[in-house]
Amino acid sequence: MTQVHPTALVDPKAELDASVSVGAYAVIGPHVRIGAGSSVGAHCVIEGHTTIGANNRIFQFASIGAAPQDKKYAGEPTWLEIGDGNTIREFVTINTGTVQDAGVTRLGDDNWIMAYVHIAHDCQLGSHIILANAVQLAGHVHLGDWVFLGGLTGVHQFGRVGAHAMTAFQTRLAQDVPPFVTAGGNPAEAQSINAEGLRRRGFSPERITLIKQMYRLLYRKGLTLQAAREQIDALRGEAAEADADIALMQDFLSSAVRGIVR
CATH class of the missing domain: 1.20.1180.10 (Udp N-acetylglucosamine O-acyltransferase, C-terminal domain)
Known part of the structure; x- marks a missing residue:
């Protein structure tokens, strides 16, 4: 049976694989689906129309699937889709999409999302991404596979970062970063390729x-x-x-x- 701590609140309509574990005081809403081998830490809130794949590890105090921080949002059903093998650390916030875009926020597989990261509505993230502590993604941001964003990087809404690109600590991105490029600074400037x-x-x-x-x-x-x-x-x-x-x-x-x- 699913390993749910007795203090957790899991809506009876939620769909959790039998191998999922849920920590103390976590709250899981009715439209949530969580795949095999995933774990939800203490005090997490997972809500909205959220689908989470297999073998994800969500640490304590994360907020997953909350309504978008968009004043135009009027309660329409929108979605969050998270793939397999992701690590989502403490105090990460990931919002669902909006009807002004695709209506869904997506994360691929094997991503490493460190503490205090914010992933806003309609963001589209590939796989094998590393987001260091306190990276902030505004709405509609797209990240390619194997992107690495340094701590405290901020990405402007509708910004894009190409596959294999990288940013330095405290980078401010108001324009796109092409694939393979390392950028840094405030505002960001191209510095080299991500050779290593x-x-x-x-x-x-x-x-x-x-x-x-x-x-x-x-x-x-x-x-x-x-x-x-x-x-x-x-x-x-x-x-x-x-x-x-x-x-x-x-x-x-x-x-x-x-x-x-x-």
Whole structure:
């Protein structure tokens, strides 16, 4: 049977796998679903139309699935979807979506969300992300896979951070960070590529060299964005597996609305 502490309040309509554990004084609402092997710490509140996958660990005092902090929100049913294998630490807050966007906030798999992080309405997070302590994501933010945001990083609403990108401590992001790029400062500036992160993920030296070339074209050659994109496209075929990295960069740059950090 589900391991529920006797002081926890779990609505009878909630759907919890038999292997889920729930700590003391936790509150779980009627529209919540939690998958196998997940644990909910003491004093957590999980509410709203929230689906949580398997093998997630949610630490004490987290608030998951609360209504969005949006004055336009009028009580419409909106959703939060959390994948598998995520770690969500103390005092993390994650809100459901709004009807002005997709209506759902999403987190992928194997994300590491440290204490005091806020993930606002309609955010879309990929997998294998690390959000250090007190990272603050405004509404509608998109993070690609393998993103690492340093402690106290703040991301403006509708901001995007590409896959494998990284920010330094106390970074303020008002524009998008392209894939593979490390940014820092207030306001943020591009500093380098996330070379160490790429090496740890098994990128070959040849791929990393090509990613450095893309970075130089974007940031070191004095080119317009369009000219840089044309020269980046000309790099196709120069390194094994690197064409996918070029396509990732080009897709990101083609859809940049707020502009990219410079």
